[in-house]
Amino acid sequence: MKHFFFPFEKKQGFSCSAEDIKQLSEYEKYQLSFHPERPRYLDYLGIFEEVEECLRSEAHGGCLIQTHRAVLDTPKGALKVMLVGQQSAPTSDFEQLQELMQNDGLAEQWNQGMPTPGAYERALQAIDLARQENRLIITMIDTPGADPTEEAETGGIAWKIGKCMQALAETPVPTISIIMNRGCSGGAIALSGCDRVLAMEYATYLVISPEACSSILFRTRAKASHAAEISQITAREALVHGIVDALVPEPEGPAHRFPEAAMASLKESLGTHAIELSAIPPEKVFSVRTERWRAIGQWDEIEEPDMAFFEENISRCIHKPAGTLYIKRHKGCRGIDGERLYDPVFFPELLENNYVCPDCGYRYTRLSAKDYIDLVLDPCSFREHPETRHIVDRDILHFPHYREKLEEARVATGMASAFITGDGTILGRNVVFCATDFGFLGGSFCMSTGEKIWRACEKAIERNCAIILQAAGGGARMHEGCSSMVSIPKIHVALSRVENAGLPVITIITDPTLGGVAIGIGSRGIKLFEYNAGNIGFSGKRVIEQYTGKKTSPDFQTTRWLKEKGYAEHIVRPDRLRHHISLIIGENGENPEL
Numbered sequence: 001m002k003h004f005f006f007p008f009e010k011k012q013g014f015s016c017s018a019e020d021i022k023q024l025s026e027y028e029k030y031q032l033s034f035h036p037e038r039p040r041y042l043d044y045l046g047i048f049e050e051v052e053e054c055l056r057s058e059a060h061g062g063c064l065i066q067t068h069r070a071v072l073d074t075p076k077g078a079l080k081v082m083l084v085g086q087q088s089a090p091t092s093d094f095e096q097l098q099e100l101m102q103n104d105g106l107a108e109q110w111n112q113g114m115p116t117p118g119a120y121e122r123a124l125q126a127i128d129l130a131r132q133e134n135r136l137i138i139t140m141i142d143t144p145g146a147d148p149t150e151e152a153e154t155g156g157i158a159w160k161i162g163k164c165m166q167a168l169a170e171t172p173v174p175t176i177s178i179i180m181n182r183g184c185s186g187g188a189i190a191l192s193g194c195d196r197v198l199a200m201e202y203a204t205y206l207v208i209s210p211e212a213c214s215s216i217l218f219r220t221r222a223k224a225s226h227a228a229e230i231s232q233i234t235a236r237e238a239l240v241h242g243i244v245d246a247l248v249p250e251p252e253g254p255a256h257r258f259p260e261a262a263m264a265s266l267k268e269s270l271g272t273h274a275i276e277l278s279a280i281p282p283e284k285v286f287s288v289r290t291e292r293w294r295a296i297g298q299w300d301e302i303e304e305p306d307m308a309f310f311e312e313n314i315s316r317c318i319h320k321p322a323g324t325l326y327i328k329r330h331k332g333c334r335g336i337d338g339e340r341l342y343d344p345v346f347f348p349e350l351l352e353n354n355y356v357c358p359d360c361g362y363r364y365t366r367l368s369a370k371d372y373i374d375l376v377l378d379p380c381s382f383r384e385h386p387e388t389r390h391i392v393d394r395d396i397l398h399f400p401h402y403r404e405k406l407e408e409a410r411v412a413t414g415m416a417s418a419f420i421t422g423d424g425t426i427l428g429r430n431v432v433f434c435a436t437d438f439g440f441l442g443g444s445f446c447m448s449t450g451e452k453i454w455r456a457c458e459k460a461i462e463r464n465c466a467i468i469l470q471a472a473g474g475g476a477r478m479h480e481g482c483s484s485m486v487s488i489p490k491i492h493v494a495l496s497r498v499e500n501a502g503l504p505v506i507t508i509i510t511d512p513t514l515g516g517v518a519i520g521i522g523s524r525g526i527k528l529f530e531y532n533a534g535n536i537g538f539s540g541k542r543v544i545e546q547y548t549g550k551k552t553s554p555d556f557q558t559t560r561w562l563k564e565k566g567y568a569e570h571i572v573r574p575d576r577l578r579h580h581i582s583l584i585i586g587e588n589g590e591n592p593e594l
């Protein structure tokens with residue numbers, strides 16, 4: 001077969017005109033964005049001069065992110081650039097692609113377009129090389145998401161993605177990102193947190209695939225088209241929501257039909273933005289970047305009288321039962337031999353095990369934000385920031401039942417949103433403390449969280465003290481679409497500002513810390529892993545097992561497993577967090593009198 005056609009392309013009268021594309025369903029527009037004949041990164045190299053591959057990687061999946069030195073010819077002269085491009089398949093020539101994919105091992109090498117830890121390591125090296133050679137960085141995005149396998153977790157994919165965002169946040173050279181085709185999930189946000197974000201006219205930018213969104217919302221993948229519609233994933237919608245700075249026209253029609261016109265359009269747009277960014281003095285690059293990210297995100301504010309209807313200090317600690325040392329065993333508990341266990345659990349042993357069943361690993365409770373405030377800070381020292389207290393989540397997509405879920409979560413947790421920030425002390429030392437409540441929509445990362453972290457970081461700089469963040473959550477919140485995910489690079493910029501001020505950033509990683517939470521605050525600063533925590537990484541255990549069709553290894557994504565793999569240096573019991581953090585602050589020269 002020489003060319004590929006989606007069903008909508010075969011309909012009589014369909015011509016790929018702008019009007020025809022406008023009439024497509026949202027899911028068909030999503031399909032269009034990853035048409036196998038759309039130009040890929042290597043095709044776009046033709047718009048640059050003096051292209052030279054660098055940092056070639058033989059690691060598994062190393063081909064999925066490719067890197068080149070190049071020169072961009074602009075109306076104001078030639079600019080040296082570093083290209084970091086996601087190449088989701090070996091070619092956009094469909095006939096050639098079919099032949100290539102019959103070669104033994106090639107399909108595995110290209111990993112269905114999903115970047116691996118080795119791919120992100122190559123990107124990190126390129127970002128550093130651009131700094132050394134003073135080259136403007138251009139990242140080009142085309143991915144269905146990052147690799148969801150145990151091998152990727154073993155390679156530290158969450159921490160590699162987090163490092164990519166941190167590196168882009170901190171690099172002293174300007175950065176531009178182009179969403180070429182499909183930019184999905186953490187695989188895309190790893191490299192799209194730049195000073196300018198452009199998107200090809202028929203690209204998509206999304207936090208979760210429509211199929212996965214449909215599966216979560218409707219318990220079936222058959223409603224993917226509806227999920228695509230409510231998630232607002234097209235480039236044009238991203239522009240409306242302020243998470244893309246400009247659209248790159250595909251002037252004659254979609255790029256898979258008219259590649260030369262699309263490439264010429266991108267070259268012109270890149271030239272305009274590269275000239276503007278290259279005019280920024282090097283010493284002002286980070287401050288200009290800061291102002292861009294300060295404006296990212298949307299949120300509402302709640303009035304103080306309205307908070308009285310739900311605000312409450314709720315604890316999820318399990319207390320010693322009266323008159324006995326045993327509590328009821330949870331349903332479905334099985335020992336290592338697979339036999340059901342019914343006998344009561346010895347409470348002191350459960351407490352010593354941080355509420356994790358010693359027989360099957362079941363977690364009896366996940367602590368609330370209030371519990372972590374009490375564990376870490378001196379008694380009665382926490383004072384919520386008035387600057388963040390009234391910030392709440394905004395339903396920008398009019399997502400089905402989102403407002404009702406927010407109201408239910410407020411009542412269940414006694415909190416206005418999933419995240420709380422405030423001032424406090426640890427053994428008399430001033431700190432800024434941020435806590436997450438997993439009970440609030442699973443602690444999912446959202447725009448309000450991004451803004452609260454931003455303001456908390458400014459408070460830490462103002463007070464000249466450490467910032468401590470307790471991480472928990474299953475990922476970025478799909479109810480806010482890609483805007484929730486785009487707030488993750490924002491907090492990387494914020495935390496880099498704190499570190500640039502010479503102040504400690506300390507993260508407490510609790511059960512669970514996955515996806516957007518892991519690649520965000522979970523990847524930053526001095527990381528303290530809570531004793532006997534589990535579900536820590538990028539992709540969740542269930543997602544990995546569904547994707548691979550294989551069971552994960554024993555202790556997978558627990559602190560024990562992470563320590564064995566070299567990712568968890570500090571594992572701390574909850575009742576020792578205050579003491580441990582006090583030592584860290586002391587080692588960093590914090591003045592208790594400030």
